[in-house]
Structure formats: structure tokens, C-alpha cells
Amino acid sequence: MIARRDGYEVDDDPERIDVDSAWGYLRGAYWSENVPREVVARAIAGSLSFGLYAPDGSQVGFARAVTDRATYAWIADVYVLERERGRGLGVWLMESLLGHPDLQGLRQIVLATRDAHGLYERFGFVREGEWTMALRTDVAELYGSPAEKLTE
Numbered sequence: 001m002i003a004r005r006d007g008y009e010v011d012d013d014p015e016r017i018d019v020d021s022a023w024g025y026l027r028g029a030y031w032s033e034n035v036p037r038e039v040v041a042r043a044i045a046g047s048l049s050f051g052l053y054a055p056d057g058s059q060v061g062f063a064r065a066v067t068d069r070a071t072y073a074w075i076a077d078v079y080v081l082e083r084e085r086g087r088g089l090g091v092w093l094m095e096s097l098l099g100h101p102d103l104q105g106l107r108q109i110v111l112a113t114r115d116a117h118g119l120y121e122r123f124g125f126v127r128e129g130e131w132t133m134a135l136r137t138d139v140a141e142l143y144g145s146p147a148e149k150l151t152e
Helices: 019-026 037-045 089-098 117-121 139-143 146-150
Strands: 002-005 008-011 048-053 059-067 072-080 108-112 132-136
Touching: 002 089, 008 089, 019 037, 019 059, 019 072, 048 089, 059 089, 072 089, 089 117, 117 132
Parallel strands: 072 108
Antiparallel strands: 002 008, 008 048, 048 059, 059 072, 108 132
């Protein structure tokens, strides 16, 4: 999946992810301070990962979803480099992630943030704690109610 806008790209190709770039940012982020490079590499490999690329091809953002691709996803490590902020790229990155075919029809998508609640509320996430937010779908809405199944 590749999305393009104003010369930027969001791509879910794991081979394209610049692990060093992601690690360079994440090791200084409040949620993953001093994380080892090999941990970031394993996390990327085990997740549905999205790179955000500038017109020159350099990676300027990242996000990933840890998911079973059926019922649940945990959104993690979302960032856009400071020099690229203010252009709506974070919103676009999240739109691309949440619109991915493997994340459709899930019962719940959760994340944790200290300072970006407003971004995620735009997509319907609801605060469930100081840091935790969730986007939940009623099981009956997805699969029909158990009572309906009994009358079939």
C-alpha cells in the first residue's frame, strides 16, 4: 500500500523502513527512551509498519500497529520529525494506518499517549485513562447479536 500526497508517501513496505532513522527518533522519545536498535528492528519486523517519506525519499515519520489482523490492534511509535510538522502529515499518516485493509473490522484499537490526545480524538479514539485511548466497535455491530443468531 502506497499513498501519495504533495510529493510525500506513506508506505507499508517493511523493506523500505529505515530502521536507523526510526531508532534515531525513538531512542529519544519519552515512551521509548534509550531503546536498543535491535529492539526497534524486531518491533518493526513483528508489526504492520508504516514509513512516511519526504519528496527526497528520506523517512520523516513512522507508525506501527501490533495486530492479530482479526480483532485487535495496538498503535505504537507514531511520530513525524519536528521539521516536517504543521503540514497535516501526522493526520495523514494515521488516516493511512487506520484505513489499511488489515485493520478493518477490528473490535478494538488502542494506544497510549502523553500529549497527542487531540490527534487521536479526531479519529474517534476515547480516553480511557491518563495515557490510554481506545477505538472500540460493538461486537453485535460487527457480527450481529447473539439473540439474532438463535432465531436464524
